[in-house]
Amino acid sequence: MTTAPFRHPAAPVSGAPLAQPSLDVFVFGTGHVGGALLRQIAGLSRAPVRVVGAATTRGHVYRASGVTPEALAALVAESAPPDLSRLVPALVRHPRPLAVVDATGSLEVSGIYEDLLASGVSVVTPSKLACAGPQARFYRLRDLGASGPAHFGYETTVGAGLPVIRTLQTLTATGDRVRSIRAALSGTLTFLFGEVERGIALSDAVATAVARGYAEPDPRDDLSGEDIVRKALILARAARLHAERAEVRTVGLVSDAVRTASPEDLPDALRAEGQAWSERACAAAARGERVRYVATITADAGRAQIDVRPLAVPAASPFGMLGGTDNLIEITTDRYAASPLRIMGPGAGPDVTAAGVLSELLAIAA
Ligand SMILES: NC(=O)C1=CN([C@@H]2O[C@H](COP(=O)(O)OP(=O)(O)OC[C@H]3O[C@@H](n4cnc5c(N)ncnc54)[C@H](OP(=O)(O)O)[C@@H]3O)[C@@H](O)[C@H]2O)C=CC1
Numbered sequence: 001m002t003t004a005p006f007r008h009p010a011a012p013v014s015g016a017p018l019a020q021p022s023l024d025v026f027v028f029g030t031g032h033v034g035g036a037l038l039r040q041i042a043g044l045s046r047a048p049v050r051v052v053g054a055a056t057t058r059g060h061v062y063r064a065s066g067v068t069p070e071a072l073a074a075l076v077a078e079s080a081p082p083d084l085s086r087l088v089p090a091l092v093r094h095p096r097p098l099a100v101v102d103a104t105g106s107l108e109v110s111g112i113y114e115d116l117l118a119s120g121v122s123v124v125t126p127s128k129l130a131c132a133g134p135q136a137r138f139y140r141l142r143d144l145g146a147s148g149p150a151h152f153g154y155e156t157t158v159g160a161g162l163p164v165i166r167t168l169q170t171l172t173a174t175g176d177r178v179r180s181i182r183a184a185l186s187g188t189l190t191f192l193f194g195e196v197e198r199g200i201a202l203s204d205a206v207a208t209a210v211a212r213g214y215a216e217p218d219p220r221d222d223l224s225g226e227d228i229v230r231k232a233l234i235l236a237r238a239a240r241l242h243a244e245r246a247e248v249r250t251v252g253l254v255s256d257a258v259r260t261a262s263p264e265d266l267p268d269a270l271r272a273e274g275q276a277w278s279e280r281a282c283a284a285a286a287r288g289e290r291v292r293y294v295a296t297i298t299a300d301a302g303r304a305q306i307d308v309r310p311l312a313v314p315a316a317s318p319f320g321m322l323g324g325t326d327n328l329i330e331i332t333t334d335r336y337a338a339s340p341l342r343i344m345g346p347g348a349g350p351d352v353t354a355a356g357v358l359s360e361l362l363a364i365a366a
């Protein structure tokens with residue numbers, strides 16, 4: 001008897017696309033991440049997933065029979081903005097297994113997950129808003145995704161395409177207990193520190209991070225540290241620790257002028273802030289150190305003590321050697337006590353994030 005060689009179900013092959021993909025996908029947000037996701041799906045000629053629609057703030061399209069990648073952008077552009085009170089019931093009635101991807105930074109879109117999951121529609125999200133909100137809501141979403149036919153995927157909310165959430169889930173599912181986590185959780189901030197250390201002006205570095213799609217839809221979320229606080233909350237919860245936003249201790253990285261600047265005033269505020277960043281980087285370098293924005297999560301009787309602040313770390317340490325858009329997550333547990341389990345690599349950017357989302361979709365489709 002001969003057996004066919006193993007092929008990953010998503011591996012590109014020549015020939016006709018699958019007649020009947022096993023999962024349909026609707027994508028909210030076609031910006032950096034959503035756009036990269038749509039391109040990655042289009043690049044898989046025998047993908048087990050099929051796009052049935054997409055939405056931006058300006059337009060949307062939903063066709064239960066599927067939309068070709070070539071037609072999608074034009075259909076979105078020539079239609080009306082989505083009305084969620086009509087679109088969500090239509091998605092819930094979709095005749096085949098469906099996953100909704102939230103590649104926006106929209107509170108309104110994050111507010112539809114519960115209805116979708118309760119109706120059997122899977123949700124895969126790189127947006128941190130729902131998972132970092134009140135813990136009770138996160139538990140409801142997680143439980144809906146674990147108990148019914150729908151899945152809730154939020155791996156890319158922390159570390160983008162890095163296997164962070166599933167590592168914590170595996171550790172705790174096998175009976176290990178997380179004692180502490182120390183992490184650099186912002187690709188944008190690692191990038192900005194690196195650029196400023198090379199003598200690039202902070203305002204130029206931020207413009208580059210925005211253009212390359214590393215930054216949040218509102219880059220003030222990166223600069224203020226809010227994006228890092230959200231990720232720390234999600235990490236703590238994935239480690240089965242109770243964590244609420246009001247209990248997080250933060251020391252900011254930027255002045256109030258940057259935190260509160262309007263989008264139009266942000267470049268000027270950053271130009272004024274740049275000198276302080278350069279001086280801080282030079283002073284650290286003179287001591288053989290680097291500045292990093294570090295989240296520390298400590299388990300305390302089932303609760304997480306979370307502290308987020310700028311720290312001067314030895315230049316030759318794992319945190320000091322981060323470059324590009326690297327994240328570093330050091331997890332100390334009962335079993336990984338003498339030396340932490342480390343996850344390190346690029347933690348921001350459209351392609352790595354979209355690949356993480358796509359891998360969650362493929363797992364649902366399998
Ligand atoms: N960039 C990255 O490296 C990573 C990003 N993420 C998360 O992914 C999400 C998307 O990030 P990114 O792609 O960089 O952001 P972008 O700003 O590039 O894109 C956001 C997209 O969402 C759309 N959008 C916003 N609000 C709504 C709404 N109410 N309804 C429909 N569409 C809406 C925007 O539409 P319009 O064009 O009309 O404004 C745009 O298409 C964010 O939540 C971010 O935190 C997570 C990990 C890494």
Ligand SMILES: N[C@@H](CC=O)C(=O)O
Nearest residue numbers: 186187188215216348
């Ligand atoms: N803006 C974020 C993107 C990923 O979550 C970052 O820079 O880390």
